[in-house]
Amino acid sequence: MTATPWKAPKLDAKLKIAIHDKMVLSRATEEMLIRMMRTGHGYFWIGGPGEEGFNVPLGLLTKKGHGPDYDYLHLHYRSSATILAMGSEPIDMLRQMRSTATDPYSKGRNFVNHFAIKPWNVVPVTPTIETQYATVIGTAHMQRRHGGDGLSYVTGGDAGSAEGDFWTCMNWSTRPDHELPVLILLTQNQFGISTPSSQTQNNRHLNERANGFGIRNACVDGNDPIASFHAIVEAMEYVRHERKPYCLQANVSRLYGHSSSSGANRYDEPDCIAPYEQRLIRENLMTQAEIQAVWDKHNAQLAEDLQKVIAEPMPGKEHVLQHVWHEGPAGN
Amino acid sequence: MANLAQAIRLALHYAEENLGVTDIFGEDVGAPLGGVFTATQGLKTAWNTPLDERGIIGMALGIAYAGGKPVAEIQFCDYIYNCIDLLKLCGNVTWSSAGEYHVPMVLMTPVGSGIHGSMYHSHSFESIATHIQGWKIVMPSNPKDAYGLLLSAIAEPNPVLFLAPKALMRQKGAELIPGEPADERTLHNLIDAPLGDRSDWQPNWPPVEDYRVPIGEAKIARAGTALTVVTYGRMLPVSVTAAETLAKEGVEVEVIDLRTIYPFDLPMVKASVEKTGRLLVINEDTEVTNFGEHIIRKVMDEAFYSLEVKPELLAGLDVPGVGLAWGYEQNSVPQQDDVLAAMRRLANERA
Secondary structure (H helix, E strand, O other), rough: OOOOOOOOOOHHHHHHHHHHHHHHHHHHHHHHHHHHHHHHOOOOOOOOOOOOHHHHHHHHOOOOOOOOOOOOEOOOOOHHHHHHOOOOHHHHHHHHHOOOOOOOOOOOOOOOOOOOHHHHEEEOOOOOOOOHHHHHHHHHHHHHHHOOOEEEEEEEOOOOOOOHHHHHHHHHOOOOOOOEEEEEEEEOEEOOOOHHHHOOOOOHHHHHHHHHHHOEEEEEOOHHHHHHHHHHHHHHHHHHHHHHOOEEEOOOOOOOOOOOOOOOOOOOEEEEEEHHHHHHHHHOOOOOOHHHHHHHHHHHHHEEEEEEEHOOOOOOOOHHHHOOOOOOOOOO | OHHHHHHHHHHHHHHHHHHHEEEEEOOOOOOOOOOOOOOOOOOEEEEEEOOOHHHHHHHHHHHHOOOOOEEEOOOOOHHHHHHHHHHHHHHHHHOOOOOOOOOOEEEEEEOOOOOHHHHOOOOOOOOOOHHOOOEEEEOOOOOHHHHHHHHHHHOOOOOOEEEEEEEHHHOOOOOOOOOOOOOOHHHHHHHHHOOOOOOOOOOOOOOOOOOOOOOOOOOEEOOOOOEEEOOOOOOOHHHHHHHHHHHHOOOOOOEEEEEEEOOHHHHHHHHHHHOOOEEEEEEEEEEEOOOOHHHHHHHHHHHHHHHOOOEEEEOOOOOOOOOOOOOHHHHHHHHHHHHHHHHHHHHHOOO
């Protein structure tokens, strides 16, 4: 039995409001994670506040499910808005932030925003920021063989695109007669930790690197969720139907720096949420009061979630040797 | 009798037909060459990749994520070093995701010296490999074990590194693989590609059968009471030859073929040391942080009071490479005379 073919949803008023809801949820969650780090409820924070304008539409457009009929996600650690847009529970991110034994993504073993969700084809996120470009070709290879319209997408930053696996991805996905359905995503936030892109790259758009491989590519303002939505639809339609790679760069902000290692303080960069809210008001889709209610709703729920998570058990000696080996039958 | 390369090929063919192998790949793995040692010749799922080791391992992990069963090859282990973080990732996926994903993949790579391979075709890898957690590591010393270990590796739900001793690739076995034709000429005509143009050639596979060497199970290659030798791969036949020489002197050496390097068969090693009171570990890898040191440490932990003399490790010298001129290899990697001398001395050392 194959899955229902993917079809881009209509970007109507309801969806625009839903996008806002998920953007606020993502921002509120990330800000809660930062507060947790500051108040001793977690060791280290790294995440994606500032990328919601691109990552929420991406999550909403993902063909969600398990197996090659659905999209495989090779994410990096700034992809929280994508996962939340797909319907994950924010409390699970709080669990991973606090490193509880109840953390469903890693049982307290990995940093926050390092997901692993097999029912949704979200393969384990690693901090290498490059290996995802190498693994994406494997799931796409299986999808090419399987048929259907499922694709594999990979996200990485401008810094990670300097790694060799980025070039591996483009080379392997354009082998003659073996093109792969890979959507290569580059979120350009202008920094690799503290190093500005201007010191490490030429000033051309990163997506233009794909020209050398004959890969169709584009660049979009990732702070504009409507433009991002349309750009992702165009890219996904191409990859799903042509079964060939596409490279899409999104220019985004990094509102709280690289991680808690640099303080996680708010930086003066464009914020994708505020102008989007003004747009919704201008289009008479929401009022200021309704917008505020969205923030209040999510912040209240997150505060409640935190109290719950604080009471949950932490990993102990009995957890250390669990899952070193898989004991069941082979096959994901 | 099949040689080791043919045994690998037969196992892969069996696994394509019966164990769900979806992809066998690497540089030169597909047609027309079928591997630089011909170990993947004629296989229906074999294909050539770009010369990109990181891509090869990334491809394998991605295939495993998507429900496939990959067997990837790095052409020589000397070229695997730029993939250490990907090997680490393959090994930690199950643990880091708390069991959400696992990695049923096999990575094959030829190891060791003995073919005048110089700096980049002679290295060993098992000691480094055993420090990358989450992998099981096997190394056969003969064709039948290669067949049985490879089938077990392919059926394993965890990543397995299959180390092939390249100097033994053309060595024939002493035992038939189940289903293998008794006449080696017949086997050759069935499964070896002709020289020259082979574009129309297809193998005619013999009806080989299921045969597994369980991962973690060593074998006593030669029984004895005077000394326990623990070894694997290319050093196994060298050790057996030395043991046969010593037998003529009235010294019966027990030689254990580890077959699985990690997790290794400690119970068998321990039982043997309790019988002989003496332990010599032999391998080709360089001596510093050599896996043999771990074997000795485990024996010290669990059978210290059975030891009559201090245990020893005979391994390669700690130099940056195996040099091409014979004088380098001869004097940096254990040779037949070195093995015989070490065994004779340890077996006869006064307790």
